[in-house]
Amino acid sequence: MVLKRDAASLEGRVAVVTGGGSGIGRGIALGFAEFGARVAIWERDADTATAAAHECGGLACVTDVRDPEQVDAALATTIETLGVPTILVNNAGGVFWSGILDTSPGGWDALIRSNLTHVLLCTQRVARAMTAADVGGSIVNVTSIEGTRAAPGYGAYAAAKAGVVNFTKTAALELAPHGIRVNALAPDVTATEGLAGLAPEGWEERTGHNIPMARVGHVDEMAGAAVFLASELSTYVTGQTLHVDGGTSAAGGWYHHPDDGHYVLGAGV
Template sequence: MSVELTGLTDRIAVVTGAGRMRSIGRAVAVELARAGCDVVQTGTGRHPDRYPDDEKAAGWRDVDSVADEVRALGRRALPVVCDVATPEGAEELLTAVLAEFGRVDVVVNNAAASRGADRVPVTELDVEVWDHVIAVNLRGTFLMSRAFGRRLIEQGEGGSIINISSIGGKLSGPRTAAYSASKAGVQSLTSSMAKELGSHRIRVNAVCPGVTATGRLDDWSPDAWAAYVTANLPLGRVGTAQEVASTVVFLASDQAAWITGQSWNVDGGQLTVR
């Protein structure tokens, strides 16, 4: 007997950080559309010169391309360029969503700072780099949750907020202090919000991906990643963005109606006890 996920048809979902071709955000937006949601997808408005080679070759158009995929599944789409790390950006996004759809049901806080200059020891970490990672990963999640949480309370019909964290927030490895601290903060924020919003039938959960096949793996060679996977992942392979997205869709569905305040690892078994 198959289990059908319910409760997502004609719901309005917002997915931040959904403009990259090889990304969790894109997969989440598409899978929510496949489950029946109309989807708002946000991006930072990257200039095409900053696109990686595979996006350039594909004629990729950031959030507009993802919106096309959502519409191809028969759902409505709204691509928005905004900075969710600012109060103005989060509020302007909420205004745009309500103007287009009149309501919101599911919020997926996926926007995150790219790997880069933050991957150094704390003693060598620039304050500006630290501030940027915390601003996008943690402050942005807070600002989005505050703005859209208020709207969900006002609507009085429940809802779901799903924060994309990382097992990095639990591993707290060397040379990842800013990223790990930001993602641990997202998990703590998730727990507090779940306790605050539960009486409004608003569920708040986090998904913690491990090594996932997205553009974020481009800073290591395939051989280096293969060695890491062999040493650390019991299932012996990198995960896919679609596998992470499937977990998000489940958590947004009626079948997860009694799940809140959790930070689920989706990581091939790298972490098994937390």
């Protein structure tokens, strides 16, 4: 088999992106549309869902992906309007500070539901549709670098994201006989509109000292990795977590010293 340049094309494919109204999800949705996919945005914020769908010429499904009935309804609407999805990106999630000594059962449950439970729910529903139509497909779960390292103050979030990494491996094995590949993307700091609105001036330059590539990531770089995993460029890749993080996961504690740029082991700022 000779690799063809159109292996990156998503023409004729239907893609679902959860949490696709803003940030990384929106970037991935726009990237998919650029490569020819018809995109359904599953997003609980009606305004951002509609805006993102308009940008990518897709379908807005106002959906809380933590709710099984809403997921079922969104999937039915997607199939009726666009066709059976052959691409799913489980991107929805949320985080808040929750130290181990202060985490309540309710707070723990909220973070697990927001970052892990819906991954099972959406994967299960969409994979059932894929298998019923005998079309195969690609599922991409957005986890985080916090799923593979300690995260003081964010234990529940990190546990959920670690769960996504392991769930990705198990789902890959179970779904492989059905022609469905399952992989994950693990970003570090990625510049989004939400982060830009909260971070102090100069945060990107300061944060860059902590990243081997000396800068924060961009949503388009996450989109590029998602297109790779969704397309025929990665037909033999499954069960993997791809770190789109500028080298942070590889660094293992090494940082650029802010004065001279040389690597030091320890805090870089």
